[in-house]
Amino acid sequence: MSVIGKPVLYSYWRSSCSWRVRIALNLKEIPYDIKPISLIKAGGEQHCNEFREINPMEQVPALYIDGHTLVESLNIMHYLEETRPQRPLMPQDVIKRAKVREICEVIASGIQPLQNLIVLIYVGEEKKKEWAQHWINRGFHAVEKLLSTSAGKYCVGDEISIADCCLIPQVFNARRFHVDLRPFPTILRIDRELENHPAFRAAHPSNQPDCPPEATK
Amino acid sequence: MSVIGKPVLYSYWRSSCSWRVRIALNLKEIPYDIKPISLIKAGGEQHCNEFREINPMEQVPALYIDGHTLVESLNIMHYLEETRPQRPLMPQDVIKRAKVREICEVIASGIQPLQNLIVLIYVGEEKKKEWAQHWINRGFHAVEKLLSTSAGKYCVGDEISIADCCLIPQVFNARRFHVDLRPFPTILRIDRELENHPAFRAAHPSNQPDCPPEATK
Incomplete structure (x- = not known):
């Protein structure tokens, strides 16, 4: 190529x-x-x-x-x-590939679009926190349930996949909106597992060139 | 298997x-x-x-x-x-595959989740029509633009793909919410192209076993 x-x-x-x-x-x-x-x-x-x-x-x-x-x-x-x-960021096995895509889609279609900046502007300042919490909670209940059968060390088995690339940023968003994450022990465990991984660390908002200095404090 | x-x-x-x-x-x-x-x-x-x-x-x-x-x-x-x-419902060429997935994701993450039944219930009876129209319009402007470079007879070239499987049901939803579709000539052309295709026809809501008789009138 x-x-x-x-x-x-x-x-x-x-x-x-x-x-x-x-x-x-x-x-x-x-x-x-x-x-x-x-x-x-x-x-x-x-x-x-x-x-x-x-x-x-x-x-x-x-x-x-x-x-x-x-x-x-x-x-x-x-x-x-x-x-x-x-x-590779996708497993070879067709069922494991489906499990990765399920977690990705629940986050990318079922959670993130509903707590996207442009939607929250439309929802309005007064209601946006409760709105975001509602949809993140609903989606995380489903993700936690899916992980109960798919997860090993990471979202699907013991290899990092694009499901993990979707999950970790969504956990960060959940914390921004003060979602209580205690009902989601598997999500929290995978987040802890990956928070210090060099590829995840380098991608973190606080390590971006456009991150304002006050946000890193 | x-x-x-x-x-x-x-x-x-x-x-x-x-x-x-x-x-x-x-x-x-x-x-x-x-x-x-x-x-x-x-x-x-x-x-x-x-x-x-x-x-x-x-x-x-x-x-x-x-x-x-x-x-x-x-x-x-x-x-x-x-x-x-x-x-096949996906092209072989990697760029065409990306074009198919782009259209799918704009619909599946950028439009459908925001006019989903469960979200409209949450938005409330009074505001739901205007809400649904707003997000469908926004997404269809993007889809129409993507189609301007990708479409042949169908969404991507002249072969039916999963992008078409996503587009046609979304056009139906747009009509349900009385979205003015005239600004989207390529979307309308593809919809007309596929409305009488046997696979699309058999999948239509009005041909489902659980479609209530009054809805087919």
């Missing part, structure tokens, strides 16, 4: 979907540059005409790679897996 | 996510039985203890196949593709 320059990730430090892709790139040891897109500056740089050409959904992440710009975090991770199979 | 009986699809006639899987099963000519789960009877059969064991997210579809129960419609379609590659 002809590779046209280093991949460029359009990312925002606190975006959980950008974070998923940062973890996957780090785990696969793919060098990349970050182009920060501020979701809050001037009403959101993701809404400017230039970025709308990159992602018509006006959200991060987007990844420029192999001469193409890809959007949607799960899609990007699967593309990386299909084109860079080294350090 | 040992196949344990005929697959059983837990489905609700009007659920767009069940509909996606019905189309995929039909296109691949996989015989299956339907077990209807009423999302409205007695507060929703998906919330009963028996079904919560099948899908902890308490939603349809779920597919019992090959001795396992799988949940999440995109996951199920990819599982079918991986285990029954005949009549």
Whole structure:
């Protein structure tokens, strides 16, 4: 495959979907540059005409790679897996692959879209915390149940997969919204297992070039 | 592979996510039985203890196949593709595959979860129509833009893919919420192209065993 320059990730430090892709790139040891897109500056740089050409959904992440710009975090991770199979992030076994995708979809379709910044703005300041807690709680109950049969050391067995790339950023979001995580012991155990993994650590919001200094205190 | 009986699809006639899987099963000519789960009877059969064991997210579809129960419609379609590659629903080319997944994810993460029955109940009767229209409009603008470079006869080129399995049910939902579809000519063209395709027709809500007679009028 002809590779046209280093991949460029359009990312925002606190975006959980950008974070998923940062973890996957780090785990696969793919060098990349970050182009920060501020979701809050001037009403959101993701809404400017230039970025709308990159992602018509006006959200991060987007990844420029192999001469193409890809959007949607799960899609990007699967593309990386299909084109860079080294350090695999998907199991070989078809049932285990299904288990990985189930956890990913519950988070990516069942939780994250409902506590996304743009939805919370629409819900309004007064109700947003309770709204976010409600959907994270509901989704985490399902994830915890799925993990009860799939998890080993990580979400599915003892190998890190894209399910873990989705879970860890969602746990961070849950804490931001003060969700009580005690009912989810398996989620908490996997989060502890991965919090100091170098690929996860380097992808953490607090280690991003666009993280404001006051947020790291 | 040992196949344990005929697959059983837990489905609700009007659920767009069940509909996606019905189309995929039909296109691949996989015989299956339907077990209807009423999302409205007695507060929703998906919330009963028996079904919560099948899908902890308490939603349809779920597919019992090959001795396992799988949940999440995109996951199920990819599982079918991986285990029954005949009549493929994914292109071979990695960029085209990414285009298919982008359209699927915009619909499955960016539109459907926000106009899901359970979310609309939470939003409330008074605001639900405007809420659903808002998110469908936003997502369809992005889908139309993605289709402008990917579409041939169908969503990606001239072969039917899982992107089409996601798009057609979402168009139906858009009409239910009286979304003005005139700004989306490519979406409308693909919808017209597929409305009379036998696999899509057989999967239509009005052709389901649990469709109430008054809804087919």
